[in-house]
Amino acid sequence: MSQGNASEKTYQIVSNMNIPKENIEVNYLFTGCGTSYYIAISAARYFQEITGIQANAVPASEIFLHEKQVFTPHKRYRVVSISRSGTTSEIITALKAIKHRENISTLAVTCNSDAEMAQLADDQISLDHISEKSVVMTQSFTNMLYAIQLYAARFAENTEALKELKQVPKLLNENVSHAHVMKDIVQGAKAERFIFLGAGIYNGLAKEGTLKLKEMTQTECESYSNLEFRHGPISIVDEETVVVLFSTTKMSEIDHTLLHDIKNNGGKTIVIGDLATDLTADHVINIGSNLSDEARATLYIPYFQLLAYYQSIKLGLNPDQPRNLNQVVKISLP
Structure with a gap:
């Protein structure tokens, strides 16, 4: 599937979502690991720009290693977790750590709706049409970022932003x-x-x-x-x-x-x-x-x-199989 066709499918998925609106002030926190964390950085900037709601990004490991540095007591949060596979160790550990926090709701953005991350989250954006054999994330990076942009524009009911984003797949x-x-x-x-x-x-x-x-x-x-x-x-x-x-x-x-x-x-x-x-x-x-x-x-x-x-x-290297890397990072965590 081409980048444009994949993004068109992503547009349709997010356009048909039921996006809940919070009645009280909620801080948005975007999180991921590696490439997904870099999506989180850009997504947080875009989300705050479009919605006017405070948004930050942290690596997933910070959520369970330094929880008091990430979350402020007595404030409400929406944690947007990002992972191509939905099985990355730090993401799973982070979601489990905040699963029962009454002041935190969660949204999973993934290319695997059957993954544990999606099941742990309260809501999900599942882009199952994105399938990469390569270790390196390419089309998944593009589409997960695009999906969050669409989500933000719909959340803000920003018709001008949605009009612009609709042009993206063709471009x-x-x-x-x-x-x-x-x-x-x-x-x-x-x-x-x-x-x-x-x-x-x-x-x-x-x-x-x-x-x-x-x-x-x-x-x-x-x-x-x-x-x-x-x-x-x-x-x-x-x-x-x-x-x-x-x-x-x-x-x-x-x-x-x-x-x-x-x-x-x-x-x-x-x-x-x-x-x-x-x-x-x-x-x-x-x-x-x-x-x-x-x-x-x-x-x-x-x-x-x-x-x-x-x-x-x-350089004579295989771009799909970089040395020392696997498609999914799974490590032993306490």
Whole structure:
């Protein structure tokens, strides 16, 4: 199933959901492990932006290891747990730890409705049409993030956001085909390290771009919020550094000077954004969606996924079976 067709199915599933409305103030907490935690980071930013409700993200292990640092007494929470398999050890342990807390309700977002996580949660968004054989999460990342965006827009009854999100599946198919430009970029790049920069909702995407490259290629790479990169990390930029910058309308002017400084230090730059042609970089990729910064986030995903894929092929590695990794992480927990 193509990315666009999968996202169309995701749109239908969330559109047909019964979304409960809370009568009193509830804090939203998004959680997951690895890639799913990076979804949580972006999802929390989007949810708060669209609904105006406080939303944060923590790794699932923090919920049961440092519960008093995560939850405040006498406040109500909605915990949104995210896991492709629905069987990740930390997610299961976290949900069990809060199962009987009267002030906490739970929502599972998963690609496996039969998994224990889905059964432990009060509600679920199940994307059973997403099936990946690869150890590395790709289509599942895109669709779980998109599903949460749809959930947030429906929760807020934001018709403009829903109108924009409805366009995503078609645009996603178009961008998947355009993203193969990454093959030529990778072939022409001499890089020892990659750095991904993204702010706001795109900070989670920058972290995921880093993880995809690490998983598939074991290449040295890091991620930062755009302006945070100036506060020390820019010192590592040299002629063998490639910086991938996720450009947004809000950050465009700031990114001009940031890109200039990176190039002055010898770094190569790749800019991905909407109508980003006014930014000076070695490679400028225009998504061309005309959607808002928040709505178009999933359209960036194929580019960094294919960057990692083609880099792994270039290095003679198997992108679907990275060393030291399994599709599901299960560990012994107390």
